[in-house]
Amino acid sequence: MYTVKDVAERLGMNPHTIRFYTDHDLIPGLKRDKNNVRIFDEDSVAWLLGVKNLRDSGMSLESIKSYIELCLIGDESLPERIEIVRQQRENIENQLIDLMRCAKYLDNKLALYQKLISGEISIDVTNPNQWDKNKNDDEAFDIRNQCSVNSL
Incomplete structure (x- = not known):
C-alpha cells in the first residue's frame, strides 16, 4: 500500500495532481484508511499511471473519465475505447x-x-x-x- 507521497515519488508526479485526479474520480477502486487518507494498491497505481499517460497525451479530463468508465464496463466497450484513443492519436499527429x-x-x-x-x-x-x-x-x-x- 502506498500514500499519495509514495506514489508521487514513484511516478514522478506532483502530489496535488494525484489528489486532483482522485478527487475527480479518475482512479477506480481507490481506498482510504480510517483517517480518510488515500491509500494506493498496485491496481490504483496502474490506473493512475494510465490517467497520467492519457493526460500527458493532451486528452481532456472529460475524455479520460469516459475512457475509464468504458474500461470498467469491460471488453464490450472496446470499440468505444478504440475510438477515444484513435481520436487522441489523431490530435497528436x-x-x-x-x-x-x-x-x-x-x-x-x-x-x-x-x-x-x-x-x-x-x-x-x-x-x-x-x-x-x-x-x-x-x-x-x-x-x-x-x-x-x-x-x-
Whole structure:
C-alpha cells in the first residue's frame, strides 16, 4: 500500500495532481484508511499511471473519465475505447504537424540570422521594425514569406 507521497515519488508526479485526479474520480477502486487518507494498491497505481499517460497525451479530463468508465464496463466497450484513443492519436499527429511547421519557421529564422552575421544580407527583413526600409523590395517580401509559419 502506498500514500499519495509514495506514489508521487514513484511516478514522478506532483502530489496535488494525484489528489486532483482522485478527487475527480479518475482512479477506480481507490481506498482510504480510517483517517480518510488515500491509500494506493498496485491496481490504483496502474490506473493512475494510465490517467497520467492519457493526460500527458493532451486528452481532456472529460475524455479520460469516459475512457475509464468504458474500461470498467469491460471488453464490450472496446470499440468505444478504440475510438477515444484513435481520436487522441489523431490530435497528436495534428499537433506534430503544427510543431514541425514551427520548427521549420525557426530553422528559416536561424538561416536568415546566419546570413546577417556572414554579411550575405544586411537587413533583417523579417523584423517588422525594419520593414519600412524594404517597403517595395520584392525579394524582402519573399524572404519574409519563407520565414512565415503559414507559408510552410
